[in-house]
Amino acid sequence: MTIGLAPVETQPLHEVVYERLRHALMSGQLAPGRKLTSRKLAKELGTSDMPVRSALMRLQALRALEQLPNGSMVLPAMTKARFDDLMTTRLVCEPAAARQAVEQLDRGGLLKLRQVAVALTAAAEDQDIDAYLYHNHDFKFAIYAACGSPSLLFLIETLWLQVGPFLRQFSGQFDNDLRGILELDYHDEIVKCLEDRDSEGVVELLTRDIRDGHAFLMENGQFE
Incomplete structure (x- = not known):
């Protein structure tokens, strides 16, 4: 029995x-x-x-x-060419995953994203780069994990394994005021588009998020 x-x-x-x-x-x-x-x-x-x-x-x-x-x-030092390649590839993979995830996120998933978006803003206001990067990862991957494509998710994870550590270069920028990073960050707007099931809006905002961070660090980051 x-x-x-x-x-x-x-x-x-x-x-x-x-x-x-x-x-x-x-x-x-x-x-x-x-x-x-x-x-x-x-x-x-x-x-x-x-x-x-x-x-x-x-x-x-x-x-x-x-x-x-x-x-x-x-952890390998980052060259400008390698960073450019990684970020350009992110622009191919991540908007595609986000588009597929729009219809898959349920109310619980959307609530979690809203909570993480609040934590992201708070981390920037508190000048806490560790917390900001931690929540940024969790925000993005809460979306990507809902895409339904294990192979696409694997590719994105592989890119982030290489580029994630270099994103610490945001620390010390913006005249030593991390709140400036919020000008490159569209997490609140992305959540709103997800809640509205606006796939085109999600793709546009996520693309802008990646592209703006890419351009900023290409200009201001310290490379090998």
Whole structure:
């Protein structure tokens, strides 16, 4: 006789470690040029070396990390040509995902986006670049995850693994007043278009969001 309990789902430790490092990269919590060693990360994450090494190798395969001669990993420095290429490719993939997501987001998803949009504004007003980039990632991917295309989502994630850390270059810009970033940010308007099921408006605003950030950092960012 069974008592109707669902099986307990467990995620392997190496997957947990990989997901945490992946999210940290995509949300800009790690800066370009930072060296990463399995020993230090394992201590920080409270785990052994092996799952960390596995995660680092996977991220290297996705071009998010480069291996140094001593075996440690480093976030590669960004060149202007590479940044330009990554951002141009974002303009192909992300509006396409957003268009597909417009009809898929339910009331709960839209409410979450509205809440994250409020948190984004608050982070900029508080001069908190870590919180801003964290919420910016969550805002965008709450949309993209609803697109229904695993392959398109994978491509976008791969782009963000490489470009996410460089978005920290927004810090210190705008005359050291992070509120200036809100002039390049259309999250409130995007939510309104999503609520209205206005796919063309969503695509136009998201394209402008990416394009404006691209142009600003091409002019003001510090490249290798």
